[in-house]
Amino acid sequence: MTQVLLYALTGAVLFMLGVRAALLRDTVLPRLLALNVSGAGVFLIFVSLAYRGDSLPTDPVPHALVLTGLVVAVSATALALALNRRLREMDNE
Amino acid sequence: MMSQSLTMLPDLVLAAMLIGLAWAALSSDDLRRGVVLFIAFGLLLAIVWARLHAPDLALAEAAIGAGLSGALLLVALRDEAGGKETAGRVSQVSRWMVDLFALIMACLIGWVLWLTMYAEPAERLAQLANSMLEHSGVSNPVTAVLLNYRAYDTLLELVVVLTAVLGVLVVGRERRGYRQAGPVFCGLVHWLVPLLIVTAGYLLWVGAHAPGGAFQAGATLAAAGIVLRLAGNDAAGLLDGMLLRWSLVAGIGLFLLVGLGVTINGGLFLQYPEAWSGSLILVIESAATASIAAALVLAYRGGRPDGWLSVADYDNNREVSR
Numbered sequence: 343m344t345q346v347l348l349y350a351l352t353g354a355v356l357f358m359l360g361v362r363a364a365l366l367r368d369t370v371l372p373r374l375l376a377l378n379v380s381g382a383g384v385f386l387i388f389v390s391l392a393y394r395g396d397s398l399p400t401d402p403v404p405h406a407l408v409l410t411g412l413v414v415a416v417s418a419t420a421l422a423l424a425l426n427r428r429l430r431e432m433d434n435e
Numbered sequence: 436m437m438s439q440s441l442t443m444l445p446d447l448v449l450a451a452m453l454i455g456l457a458w459a460a461l462s463s464d465d466l467r468r469g470v471v472l473f474i475a476f477g478l479l480l481a482i483v484w485a486r487l488h489a490p491d492l493a494l495a496e497a498a499i500g501a502g503l504s505g506a507l508l509l510v511a512l513r514d515e516a517g518g519k520e521t522a523g524r525v526s527q528v529s530r531w532m533v534d535l536f537a538l539i540m541a542c543l544i545g546w547v548l549w550l551t552m553y554a555e556p557a558e559r560l561a562q563l564a565n566s567m568l569e570h571s572g573v574s575n576p577v578t579a580v581l582l583n584y585r586a587y588d589t590l591l592e593l594v595v596v597l598t599a600v601l602g603v604l605v606v607g608r609e610r611r612g613y614r615q616a617g618p619v620f621c622g623l624v625h626w627l628v629p630l631l632i633v634t635a636g637y638l639l640w641v642g643a644h645a646p647g648g649a650f651q652a653g654a655t656l657a658a659a660g661i662v663l664r665l666a667g668n669d670a671a672g673l674l675d676g677m678l679l680r681w682s683l684v685a686g687i688g689l690f691l692l693v694g695l696g697v698t699i700n701g702g703l704f705l706q707y708p709e710a711w712s713g714s715l716i717l718v719i720e721s722a723a724t725a726s727i728a729a730a731l732v733l734a735y736r737g738g739r740p741d742g743w744l745s746v747a748d749y750d751n752n753r754e755v756s757r
Contacts, residue, residue: 345446346552349487352450354544356457358537363461365533366525371466371508371515375473378504379457382480385492386453387544391551393487394561400488401561402576406585408492409577410592412499413650413727417599419504420734423511424603427737430514431607 349390356383370426374419381415449483466515470508477501490646491577494638498654503731506661510610510735572712573643581648582716586705590694593686593723600683600730605745607738612669624666631659639724643713649686649720653727660732671732676742679729686726690719 360380364373385408392404456479460472477500484493564576564584571579581589616624635655642648664671673679693715694705702708707715739745744752 344443345487347548348443348446348450349483350548350552352453354541354548355454357544358541359454359457359461361540362533362537365536366530367461368525371511372461372469375469375508376461378473378500379461379476382457382476382500386480386483387548389484389487389489389492392489392561396488399561399565399576401559402564402580403560403585405489405492405577406580406588408489409495409581409648409650410588412492412495414592414595416499416504416507416731417596417734420507420731421599421602423507424606424734424738427511427514428606 346390346393349393350387353383353386353388353390356380356386358383370422374422374426378415378419381411385411446486449479449486453479453483467509467512470505470512473508474501474505477505491575491648491651494646494651495654498651498658502658503654503661503735506735510737514610570709570712572707572709572714572716575642575644575646575648577646578642578648578716578720582719583707583712586690586694589723590687590690590705593690593726596727596730597683597687600733603734603737604739604743609736609738609740613665613667615667616665620666624662627662628659628672631655631662635659635724635728639720640717642720643717649723650727652720652724654731656724656728657731657735660728661735664732664735670740671736673729673732673736673740675740679733679740682725682729683733684726686719686723689722693719 357380360376360378360383363376364380367373367376388404388408392401394400453476456472456476460469460476463469463472477496480500481493481496484490484496564580567584568574568576568579571583573579573583615621635652638647638655639649639652640647642652660671660673674682690705693707697706697708698704700708733740
């Protein structure tokens, strides 16, 4: 149980760090990096709650949700990067 | 007591390193340094997933979270170079506001954690998921959740991936490719790419009963494409024209076909007949692997392939032909 708590709190701290940096940084790439870190924090909370000690099998439902989340996160990052590149091109025109 | 604190030691070290790496990546003023630290953060996270008995996630994180996100950010850094930075100052007041906001969020998360862990431990789906496993057609519980119990979610997720890549295709042209790599890198590519393809096939197949599955396989295949592009293959190993479009929608298409087929035979949408579920899941996963890999590689190429027309080009062409 203490392991669950440790990782859940770590996840919360990562989420905080990410959200704070996403709000305070003023360029796009660091913000995207920060959002990815806060996403990782949320995933960590989910997966730590799925862990139920060495004796019980882990809960597969949060694992599946996080797996979905990972792929969605990378797609969203790719779209944001493409939009950023387009904005940059329009600035330069 | 002593033994328990000893088993906790690796967890404490991992947690501290995660927070330290995240802090370093986020507070670094040098973007390149930040991205590299973020990749290291992703790899460390993969170890944490393994530690928390989530090997499916460890595989996916190493390939997607650390690998592909890192590759996308690194290639985006190249665009940033030479561009002008418009850095505005953040006032002290907004700093305080953000800190206050973060504090409130922290309290909320703490409260929710306390509720789920101690106050009202709700009934878990784990028991249900594991007890129905023998009817799902696969024996890896995560694959069962993804492609059987919650197949709707996965179908919609593939739609999200397709939407994102359509957005990438719409907003711009692909980046210029790289020049032909030297003999040493080409030598590496000659055995690395086949190895990645075989690994992807293995992950896809083994996902039915062990850690693996369409997402990990798709990401591994996409990694092979990225390696090819770095070596000077501009198409990154992707097919051209119509075939590429078909492979982008193959996952969703097969998913829908299976769903409709089941419905026509009198079942509910995506409620596979038990005898067929194993093979249906494998078919859907194979198509999804191709779609995910194609989408991720296109995202890495950064936009429309050169031959493809945008809506504006299409309109211009029509104007000209009139």
